[in-house]
Amino acid sequence: MYNVRLTHKEIDIQKIPEASRALREFVVSQSLSDYVFLRTCNRAEVYFIDDGVLPPNGFLFECGEEAFRHLLRVACGIESFVVGEGEILNQIREALEVAKKEGHCSAELARYFTDAIRVGRKARRLTRISRGKVSIVSLALEHLRGMLGDLTSKKFLVVGAGEIGTKVARALKNMNVEKILLSNRRYDKALRLASEVGGSAYRFSKLLDLVKEVDVIFCATSAPHLILTKDKLEVADHKLVVVDLSVPRNVEESIRELENVQLISFEDLAEKANLNMSQRMKEIKRVEEIINSELKKSKKDCLRNLYIYAERVRKKEVEKALRLLASEAPEKVINDLSVSLVKKLYHPLRKSQVVIQGGEND
Structure with a gap:
């Protein structure tokens, strides 16, 4: 298996969408037929089996055991922007399902992903890597509670009804927040989400009017441009907190200059989450031990299957x-x-790089 990627560790998180587009162009240009594309807020990756492929310039490239090790680390949450977050398991599962549905995922490649999901669950079960507030949404709400106190009486506006916007709205409902306003470019999606969480839906054209009414705005869309700019938020005549969970940014950074407006960015929350990284290092080491154990088992299984x-x-x-x-x-x-023996044995040996790279002592 091969892996080509750029993540938050290599580039600014706001450049991930651009990297994702470049990686999709790579998939098309190389005519990949056996691949899984993994795109999240903080990573753009493709895993594939096809041979003879030249990796694109500027991207990390790994194969064999190292590619599989990376996938296991991603599934366990130790490669995430917020270490230990659990949403990555759902994103890996969804990426695999999309690849299967679109017909470009072999049984061999699918096994890597099902194994990664299994190991990710095991790591969370046997360690404390996911204890505490580790999702970006829960971190944002915890931060807001520290700033504003009781949130149930506050008036919230959620801009965006996609994956993140939906999580925010559901979390607010679970906290018994009384007033949840939702706005989305597609009004029908805002209506459906409002119905689910007991909120009110508004068209995008009403956004400026809503700014004057609410205490907190969550911006969580996939738009490639700014939605809330400094001039639009100048109308706020009261204390207003804006939380931007969008990648790329949907809120203009210069709104920090407004007296009545406070901005909390995606990066602000991730920095807060990783302040206690030293406390998590022990858990990261335990997760790495689980990964190493799984890789050793994988080598033995692969050798046995090759022999059979x-x-x-x-x-x-x-x-x-x-x-x-x-x-x-x-x-x-x-x-x-x-x-005939050389031809028929060469193909599986060439693909079993996990074993070959393991060395003679394994």
């Missing part, structure tokens, strides 16, 4: 050679047997 496959091939080729000895020259039969 090689023995099956050997028996068939010997039976075929014995039949041919009755009518062909022994030298030719033996030569054809050796050539």
Whole structure:
């Protein structure tokens, strides 16, 4: 298996959408036929089996055991922007399902992903890596409670009814927030979400009017441009908190200059979450031990499967050679047997880089 990627560790998180577009162009240009594309707020990655592919310039490239190790680390949450977050498991599962549905995921590639999901669950069950507030939404709400106190009586506006906007709205409902306003470019989606959480839906054209009414605005859309700019928020004549969970940013950074407006960005929340990284290091080491154990087991399983496959091939080729000895020259039969064995054993050996890279002592 191969992996090509750019994540929050290599580039600014706001450049992830651009990296994602470049990676999709790579998939098309290389005519990949066996791949899974993983795109989240903080990563753009493609995992594939196809051989003879030249990785794009500027992207990280790994293969074999290192590619699988990275996938396991991602599934366990230790490669996330907010270490330990659990949403990545759902995102991996969804990426796999999309690849299967679109017909570009072999059983071999799917096994890597199902194993990663299993190991991700195991790591969370056996360690404390996901304890505490680790989702970006829960971090935002905890931060707001520290600033504003009781949130139930506050008036919230959620801009965006996609994945993140929906999580925010549901979290507010679970906290018994009394007034939840929702606005989305597609009004029908805002209506559906408002119905689910007991809120009120508004068209995008009403956004400026709503700014004057609410205490907190959550901006969580996938728009590639700014939605809330400094000039639009100048109308706020009361204390207003704006939380921007969009990637790329949907809120203009300069609104920090407004006297009545306070901005909380995606990066602000992630920095807050990782302040206690030293406390999580022990759990990260425990997760890495689980990953190493799984990789060792994977090598043993792979070796066993290779042996079973090689023995099956050997028996068939010997039976075929014995039949041919009755009518062909022994030298030719033996030569054809050796050539056929090399061809049939080379393909699975070439793909089993996890084993080959393991070394002679494994």
